Amino acid sequence: MRQFLEAxxxxxxxxxxxxxxxxxxxxxxxxxxxxxxxxxVESVTSPSGVTHLTFTRR
Structure with missing residues (x-):
């Protein structure tokens, strides 16, 4: 993932x-x-503590 983001x-x-x-x-x-x-960047946290991060290109 990091390599794809860096590229x-x-x-x-x-x-x-x-x-x-x-x-x-x-x-x-x-x-x-x-x-x-x-x-x-959109961040949504559930009551269980799990955080969903969604990155969408501008």
Missing amino acids: DLVDHLHVVLVPIVLGRGVRLWDGLESLESRFA
Whole structure:
């Protein structure tokens, strides 16, 4: 996902964040600070704590 975003090949992206920790993992957003200028971002949190992020190209 990170490589496609860095290469500017994504038009629509739906990411589901679940509030659990599994080891060290991979940091998704490091180095991708310019996403908000290229995408409209919608964030919806459910009562269970799951957050849905939708990125749509502007």
